[in-house]
Amino acid sequence: MVTLHGFSYSNYYNIVKHVLLHKEIPFREDLQYGGDEAYLAISPLGKIPGLTTEDGQQLSESSVCCDYLEETYPAVALYPADSFQRARVRQVMKISELYLELPCRRLIAYVFGDSPAPEALREEVRGTVERGIGAMNRLCTFDPYVLGSEITMADIYLRYVLMVVENCGSTKLDWDIVAEINGLREWQAMMGDTAIARRVDADMRANHPEFLALLKERFGM
Ligand SMILES: N[C@@H](CCC(=O)N[C@@H](CS)C(=O)NCC(=O)O)C(=O)O
Numbered sequence: 001m002v003t004l005h006g007f008s009y010s011n012y013y014n015i016v017k018h019v020l021l022h023k024e025i026p027f028r029e030d031l032q033y034g035g036d037e038a039y040l041a042i043s044p045l046g047k048i049p050g051l052t053t054e055d056g057q058q059l060s061e062s063s064v065c066c067d068y069l070e071e072t073y074p075a076v077a078l079y080p081a082d083s084f085q086r087a088r089v090r091q092v093m094k095i096s097e098l099y100l101e102l103p104c105r106r107l108i109a110y111v112f113g114d115s116p117a118p119e120a121l122r123e124e125v126r127g128t129v130e131r132g133i134g135a136m137n138r139l140c141t142f143d144p145y146v147l148g149s150e151i152t153m154a155d156i157y158l159r160y161v162l163m164v165v166e167n168c169g170s171t172k173l174d175w176d177i178v179a180e181i182n183g184l185r186e187w188q189a190m191m192g193d194t195a196i197a198r199r200v201d202a203d204m205r206a207n208h209p210e211f212l213a214l215l216k217e218r219f220g221m
Contacts, residue, residue, distance in 0.1 A: 008203040011161065017049075062157075066157070092147065096157065099135060
């Protein structure tokens, strides 16, 4: 059976978990917070999540895990058959990660810590996110899914990318980033209104106190 390693408060972990649930692939969860030698055998950078395949091999990097799951378990497809449309799905995933999530992540230490984020950093993050918003508005249709009538990997990816973006945007930039992307709020409500999303979100909330305790223990946050 596939094993997903990591913790439920991690948005990256939840991308892969949502894909496993959507594709109805049997899996078990192995609670890992990283930071120890043993975990490096599963995820070479020590990042969450890690994946152990059915035949006992290890993978990391969420988008790589997603692609592996798609190719190995194609029955419930999350990419279109057409190669250009598949590339479009990956384009949205990459843009949302590189130009929305990763800049916002630069503020995450200030979200969990006490000190205010330096203005120069906030300005830099704002500039990158502005461009990401522009690209998302040009690419995504939200009719009703990100790229049309069928759910794709981009829908699942974006749902969890936004968890960090919304949190950092509202707490550190006084900025409702979701409101800047046309149709995103309605799409978010639709994506959240499924049994899978509710399960992932409930597990995420349940893990929150333990995750906060770990941050305190490891980083004094
Ligand atoms: N590019 C990685 C990013 C994963 C990532 O940053 N995960 C966070 C948890 S949400 C983590 O492991 N942070 C600890 C660290 O960076 O060492 C992926 O797509 O899986």
